[in-house]
Structures are given as C-alpha cells and as structure tokens.
Amino acid sequence: MxxxxxxxxxxxxxxxxxxxxxxxxxxxxxxxxxxxxxxxxxxxxxxxxxxxxxxxxxxxxxxxxxxxxxxxxxxxxxxxxxxxxxxxxxxxxxxxxxxxxxxxxxxxxxxxxxxxxxxxxxxxHGASSFEMQANGQVVLFINGAGGAGSGTAAAGCAAAMAAQGKNTVCFTLKQNACNDSFDICGSSMTDVMYEISMWRQLGGKDQGQLQMKLQSMLKQDNETEVYSFAPFDLPVSAMNFDAESVENLIQAIKGICERCVISADGTLSPMLLKLIRLADWTVIVSDSTAEGNEKSSKLLDSLEAIDSMDEKLIVGKMGVIFNRFGSTGQKLALPKYASELGTIPRYQNADKKRIIRELRMSSVYSRMI
Incomplete structure (x- = not known):
C-alpha cells in the first residue's frame, strides 16, 4: 500500500x-x-x-x-x-x-x-469521491499503580467503541501482559515490533506498506468485534520497543482504524511520554485504594512537571477512572487539568472476559467514544 x-x-x-x-x-x-x-x-x-x-x-x-x-x-x-x-x-x-x-x-x-x-x-470530479485516509483517535490507558486494571479497562473501552460501530484496534505494550482479553487476537507485539524494525531498515518512508502489513496481522474478535494484536511473547521483547517504534506504530494504526485503544505500563520513560503526546486521551486507572490513589497522584504531578517544560503537550487531555470501586473505595482529589471519567465497580468472581462484556455498555467511556 x-x-x-x-x-x-x-x-x-x-x-x-x-x-x-x-x-x-x-x-x-x-x-x-x-x-x-x-x-x-x-x-x-x-x-x-x-x-x-x-x-x-x-x-x-x-x-x-x-x-x-x-x-x-x-x-x-x-x-x-x-x-x-x-x-x-x-x-x-x-x-x-x-x-x-x-x-x-x-x-x-x-x-x-x-x-x-x-x-x-x-x-x-464525478458524483463520488475517494475516501480520505483514516485518522483514528488514540486512547491510552496506564496504571497509576501496578495491578490497577488498566488492561481490562482498555479492553472494555475498545469493546464499547466497537459496539458503537467504530472500527477499533486494541493492543497492550505492557511487558508481562497476558493474552486473556479477547478470544481471538492477531499476531503478537513481538512480531509487530519485528515488522516495524524491518520497515525502518528498508528506509521507513513508505507508510502505506507498513499500514498494509500491520492490517494483515490484525484479527477480529467474534464477540466484541475488536481488532487486536496479541501481547509480547516474552517481556524481553518489549525492551527493544523504543519511542521511535511507538510513533511508527501509532501513525500507521491511525491510518487504518477509527479508534485505537492502548494499555501501557505507567512507569515514566521516553516511550510512555511519546505515547502520551500522541494520544488524544490519556486515562490513568486507579484501583481506588489509598495507596493506588497516592501513586496515581504522584504520576499526575510528574506529568504536570514535565508538561511545564514541554510546551503543554500533555496536560489538557488527562482523565482518571477509579476501578474496582465499592463501599470502601476512595477517590483522590484531582488537579484542575485532569477529568474524572467515572468509576468501574468491583465485579466479584468474574473473569476478565465477563468484565469486558459488562463494560461494553458502561457510561465511563462516553466522553472518549
């Protein structure tokens, strides 16, 4: 292409x-x-x-x-x-x-x-015109603290977008993610990383060829109708996925879908900052505990500090979701530049796929869809 x-x-x-x-x-x-x-x-x-x-x-x-x-x-x-x-x-x-x-x-x-x-x-110049190239919206989910459920929240968001008729791609850049969000997934992120590396070795100028290759590697889940890549085969594979590779990936994916939903580790790194700058929305997921909220607050403060030196590329498109929110759940006081998007309840004795099915109809994603 x-x-x-x-x-x-x-x-x-x-x-x-x-x-x-x-x-x-x-x-x-x-x-x-x-x-x-x-x-x-x-x-x-x-x-x-x-x-x-x-x-x-x-x-x-x-x-x-x-x-x-x-x-x-x-x-x-x-x-x-x-x-x-x-x-x-x-x-x-x-x-x-x-x-x-x-x-x-x-x-x-x-x-x-x-x-x-x-x-x-x-x-x-006739009655019908060629379609403009897609320019998909990117939504990034990151954990305020480990185990907060950003991967499940991201998959639920993708399912909600697909349920609204949006052509949606979902994948994770986490090193230790499990392949348990969708019944059917495409090629692994390890294979995706390899294809991007080969494309760059060949000059990295023909964006269309990369788009065509990545599109062929996606598969659609029958139930949710979400297209996805499988996670990295091994954590070590993710170590070589740098900020430039992330930009190549997102620019290509934006050309073949309406919505792209990504989950990533919340540890500050050049790759994470690149993701945030490229995303239309960045959603921090807190597990609604005092410890989780404190870590989420520190992450928000760090991003604000970086943003003050970086031409306001980050602040202004931040949201927070409080996951597993119940009678003992707590909310942190958000800075003015971050929006509370809502809460996700605690689902007792439910596996991830069932939670994703429930989240398809959740209003917590309404501002992003």
Missing part, C-alpha cells in the same frame, strides 16, 4: 492489482515507490487471488480502482458497483472489454500510472 494525497483534490486513491504474476505487480509497485510524483498519488494493494481481495474488503479495506486479470474475476459487476474496474490486456489497441476499460500491461510503467491518473481525475 503506497500512501499519499493528491495536491488538487486532497484525496487518497486506493488502487488494487489482481494478477497471477506476483513479480510483475510487485515491480509496478516498486516503480511507483521510486518515481512517485506530487500530482496524483496512490495507495497500492497487491493480490494474486480473488480470495485475498475479498478478505481485504471484508475487513474494512476499500478500493477506488481495481485492475485485474479477467479470469481471476468471474463476477466483475460485484466489484464495479463500489469501485472503478479495469482489466489487464495484452493487446495494445484494445480499449474496452465487456464494457470495462483495459490497461495494456506491456507499456512503460510511467504510461500505466498516467492512465491511473486519468481514471482518478475522472472519478474525483
């Missing part, structure tokens, strides 16, 4: 190649990556089987233009209703096939992309 915007229309043009010759379409994509211009730019998706194309579309992926080998697309009208459709041709002078335009595959790559530009310009 190659990511960019048209200067004229400020639009994202998504082009899919469906072709049995994987090397051919890969060369086209590589050519575009090396010769992209600023007039019309594209995201490019590569498929060798219709099944892969269907899977991409079923997961919320969209195409504006699809160029396919005709024998790989037995029912083209199924696609032409939602996107521009053209067939590859080996005949230089062929203009149409079964009512659809054709693209001569043996011409120069520059000429092929010029034809795509023509299609994009025609569609961009």
């Amino acid at each position: 190659l990511n960019a915007k048209s200067e004229v229309d400020n639009m994202i043009v998504r082009v899919g190649f469906l072709d049995k010759d994987e090397n051919y379409i890969a060369r086209l994509a590589n050519y575009y990556s090396a010769h992209a211009n600023e007039t019309v730019q594209f995201e490019i998706y590569l498929f060798t089987k219709e099944e892969a194309l269907r899977k991409q579309l079923s997961r919320g992926g969209r195409m504006d233009l699809l160029v396919a080998e005709e024998d790989l697309l037995p029912e083209p009208e199924e696609y032409s209703r939602n996107m521009e459709l053209a067939f590859w041709s080996t005949e230089k002078h062929e203009q149409k096939r079964n009512g659809y335009p054709v693209v001569f595959r043996y011409q120069k790559a520059s000429e092929i992309f010029r034809e795509f530009q023509s299609m994009a310009a025609k569609r961009g």
Whole structure:
C-alpha cells in the first residue's frame, strides 16, 4: 500500500492489482515507490487471488480502482458497483472489454500510472469521491499503580467503541501482559515490533506498506468485534520497543482504524511520554485504594512537571477512572487539568472476559467514544 494525497483534490486513491504474476505487480509497485510524483498519488494493494481481495474488503479495506486479470474475476459487476474496474490486456489497441476499460500491461510503467491518473481525475470530479485516509483517535490507558486494571479497562473501552460501530484496534505494550482479553487476537507485539524494525531498515518512508502489513496481522474478535494484536511473547521483547517504534506504530494504526485503544505500563520513560503526546486521551486507572490513589497522584504531578517544560503537550487531555470501586473505595482529589471519567465497580468472581462484556455498555467511556 503506497500512501499519499493528491495536491488538487486532497484525496487518497486506493488502487488494487489482481494478477497471477506476483513479480510483475510487485515491480509496478516498486516503480511507483521510486518515481512517485506530487500530482496524483496512490495507495497500492497487491493480490494474486480473488480470495485475498475479498478478505481485504471484508475487513474494512476499500478500493477506488481495481485492475485485474479477467479470469481471476468471474463476477466483475460485484466489484464495479463500489469501485472503478479495469482489466489487464495484452493487446495494445484494445480499449474496452465487456464494457470495462483495459490497461495494456506491456507499456512503460510511467504510461500505466498516467492512465491511473486519468481514471482518478475522472472519478474525483464525478458524483463520488475517494475516501480520505483514516485518522483514528488514540486512547491510552496506564496504571497509576501496578495491578490497577488498566488492561481490562482498555479492553472494555475498545469493546464499547466497537459496539458503537467504530472500527477499533486494541493492543497492550505492557511487558508481562497476558493474552486473556479477547478470544481471538492477531499476531503478537513481538512480531509487530519485528515488522516495524524491518520497515525502518528498508528506509521507513513508505507508510502505506507498513499500514498494509500491520492490517494483515490484525484479527477480529467474534464477540466484541475488536481488532487486536496479541501481547509480547516474552517481556524481553518489549525492551527493544523504543519511542521511535511507538510513533511508527501509532501513525500507521491511525491510518487504518477509527479508534485505537492502548494499555501501557505507567512507569515514566521516553516511550510512555511519546505515547502520551500522541494520544488524544490519556486515562490513568486507579484501583481506588489509598495507596493506588497516592501513586496515581504522584504520576499526575510528574506529568504536570514535565508538561511545564514541554510546551503543554500533555496536560489538557488527562482523565482518571477509579476501578474496582465499592463501599470502601476512595477517590483522590484531582488537579484542575485532569477529568474524572467515572468509576468501574468491583465485579466479584468474574473473569476478565465477563468484565469486558459488562463494560461494553458502561457510561465511563462516553466522553472518549
């Protein structure tokens, strides 16, 4: 996927190649990556089987233009209703096939992309326009004290967002997190970290390729409809996940979802500060005990001190949730820059998945949804 915007229309043009010759379409994509211009730019998706194309579309992926080998697309009208459709041709002078335009595959790559530009310009000025790139909202949950339940609160928030029809991704950056929030998870954060590392080694310039790879690594939980990555395989894997990697990850994920919910350790570090700066909301979860509230208060004070030296990048988007709140629960006095978002009751003898189901309808997340 190659990511960019048209200067004229400020639009994202998504082009899919469906072709049995994987090397051919890969060369086209590589050519575009090396010769992209600023007039019309594209995201490019590569498929060798219709099944892969269907899977991409079923997961919320969209195409504006699809160029396919005709024998790989037995029912083209199924696609032409939602996107521009053209067939590859080996005949230089062929203009149409079964009512659809054709693209001569043996011409120069520059000429092929010029034809795509023509299609994009025609569609961009028609009744329908290309969809803007997603710019997902990021919500970060951190513990004021260890064991306060920020991971469960984050998963509940993601489930609540998905229940409201938001395309939602959830994952944790905690070193020792367990894989017990959702029945179905995608690849582990260890694998995600590896893909980001490889992308950076290759130059780290093609944001679209990273987005496409990460999207393929997500899986959707059947019950909550939340997409997620599994936690790190081992705590040591998280040690090499630095602030730059976090920024690469979040910028890519924001391009493929409406909401991104993250849980992380509350220990101050360059990575945590990067997360807070990138998040639209940062939610500190306290376990409602005197000790937990004291630690949460110290964390808030530390962030305020950092913020006073950092151009007000942190304070102003802080919230606090009091978890496991019951008859003995306590609330800390919040500074004026932090908002109380509400309380989560103590669920007796309930496992995490049951709590997440209960939290889907909780009003504690209403300001973030």
